[in-house]
Amino acid sequence: MKASIPGVERNGRSRVREQGSAVAWVESPLQLLCAVEARYAGVAGPEMRVVTRAKLPALKVTRRELAALDLPPGLRIETAEGGRMPRPGRGTAWVLGDAFSGRMQLTSLTAAPARMVLVDDGLATIRLLELLTSRPGTALLRARARSTPSRRVLGTAAAIRLRAAARAGRLTVFTALPVPADLAAAVRGLGAELVTHDFAWLRSQPAVRHPRPAENTVVLGTSLVRNGLIHRDRYLSWLFALKGPLAYFPHRREDPGDLAAVRDHPGVTVYDGGVPVEMTLRDLRPGQRVLSLPSTAVTSLRVLLSARGVPVETVDVPDDWWTPSASISLRSHLQMFAHERASP
Structure with a gap:
């Protein structure tokens, strides 16, 4: 109905x-x-x-x-x-x-x-x-x-x-x-x-307050490192191996030290966080793409961006990224909506 x-x-x-x-x-x-x-x-x-x-x-x-x-x-x-x-x-x-x-x-x-x-x-x-x-x-x-x-x-x-x-x-x-x-x-x-x-x-709202980033690849930050669920070195190595230039939108609970390392890396531009990415990224255009580890934002951004022809891709987390704190059931739950995966 x-x-x-x-x-x-x-x-x-x-x-x-x-x-x-x-x-x-x-x-x-x-x-x-x-x-x-x-x-x-x-x-x-x-x-x-x-x-x-x-x-x-x-x-x-x-x-x-x-x-x-x-x-x-x-x-x-x-x-x-x-x-x-x-x-x-x-x-x-x-x-x-x-x-x-x-x-x-x-x-x-x-x-x-x-x-x-x-x-x-x-x-x-x-x-x-x-x-x-x-x-x-x-x-x-x-x-x-x-x-x-x-x-x-x-x-x-x-x-x-x-x-x-x-x-x-x-x-x-x-x-x-x-x-x-x-x-x-x-x-x-x-x-x-x-x-x-x-x-x-x-x-229905104008997106003029958040002009789209110039970079073609947008990476969403994650809280999985700070929460002790994935290894920091694995995540940062993957991020820094991506072909730039990259726009990086931090997770609101991301570790300040990790974020400082991301800011210092050549080819990565860190954008101010705090506002839901559903609000800041809803004006992306064809030719751009979003990469993210498993998160709710992947689902909501697909809802907002699919009609615009902007792919929102979830990285399938390899087994050796996970820490002992991440149980099998928790891993499965986190990745339950990880469709249209991008290779790490």
């Missing part, structure tokens, strides 16, 4: 009614961008208050970028006072990007929102859907989280609340990710509505 707004398709059991107000809690630039898209698509009510986590430079930069664009009506963005997450009231839709957050899970125990809307938080969104559709009693825990007894109890309780919301027709999943067909069917089987989008609001 096609929605009235271009770029949005509703696949759930019922159409979301745009009524009432909504409050969103976001902790990353991507979550913030997707909350704006949710308001534009009408899945979160005609009025939405988006509250961003305080003291995160990337969120501050993204807020400034969004303020210069034509935001959907009824939307206001603010920073959390005292760092507190807003509590949804009765009759309010609760928009969330990170259902693995301990703060969110604790609040969900006593909150009673009219509806819950989950927006993208990278590939963790897919893990969340996998856990929600697993056997009853499965806790909502991050892939690399320490499984302490208290976190398991809290994660189990949060899963029960989300499943109950789905059964009552009060849970919407709003995503730009290609959810595998069997997983999508399982999500609908819970009673949740699955709404897919292709960044319709962002595509």
